[in-house]
Amino acid sequence: MNDTELLADRFQEHRGRLKAVAYRMLGSLAEAEDAVQEAWLKLSRSDAHDIENLGGWLTTVVGRVCLDLLRSRTRRHEEPLDDTFVPDPVIRPLSTVDPEQEVLQADSVGLALLVVLEALEPAERIAFVLHDMFAVPFDDIAPIVERSSAATRQLASRARRRVKGATPSAETDPGRQRQVLDAFMAASRAGDFEALLAVLDPGIVLRVDSGPLVGGAAASKVVRGAQPVAEQAMLFRQFARYMQLVSVNGTVGVLNAPEGRPQSVMGVTVVDGRITEMYILADPERLAALDLPDLTG
Secondary structure, three states: OOHHHHHHHHHHHHHHHHHHHHHHHHOOHHHHHHHHHHHHHHHHOOOHHHOOOHHHHHHHHHHHHHHHHHHHHHHHOOOOOOOOOOOOOOEEOOOOOOHHHHHHHOOOOOHHHHHHHHOOOHHHHHHHHHHHHHOOOHHHHHHHHOOOHHHHHHHHHHHHHHHHHHOOOOOOOHHHHHHHHHHHHHHHHHOOHHHHHHHEEEEEEEEEEOOOOOOHHHOOEEEEOHHHHHHHHHHOHHHHHHEEEEEEOOEEEEEEOHHHOOOEEEEEEEEOOEEEEEEEEOOHHHHHHOOOOOOOO
């Protein structure tokens, strides 16, 4: 085995963690993979013998790549991202355990948290993700965000307050999550409006991200309140028979795939036996790019 192959093997040992870091920073699986690949290219052009802590070095590189991408997004969007934006979900069958997927889902990074992270300033997001999710010291984060250690600590603290104030204390038991979603699917399939209301929190917020090309009733939208959300479920009840339960970012969610063609993926937040948040990705282009599990078996 030559030096390049040895280096590739060493890099592979860190790949899962690097992708998990990048995914939390970017909310996009494709961009996370690009950031990891950029780290490999930089490593392959460097003198690895001079790198004492390869994992730390690679995390720093990924952090800088992600920061550049986040800043680029900010420059492209004169206004903040639309409220309908739903990050890329990590999807797998409920019954299987894939080691790389488990790394992506470590610490239960739900869609609700990723949506909140989208609202942070780029440097805040980097500082929070690296320190609070991956225990990277502030002294190591400071050069990435080009701040002092004290200023970096303040970035993470500010982000932490915003995250804490915007993310509810959700149900973590998969069995109870499944009970709620089973009830939602049964009500949707039966067209039972009252049963839908019973499983939806009065203050529920539904976000549907259908992308820029889908219009009409299926267009991107934010819907608030149990009755309007139930009305949306009734509007699309003809597709309810295609719903199937999957794991979405480590919690129970729903994949809708008529004739095996993915139409939407839904993640939810469950609190006290009711759904308080729904996040539906229905953008055909983004769905086509996701690594969806084979659920036919």
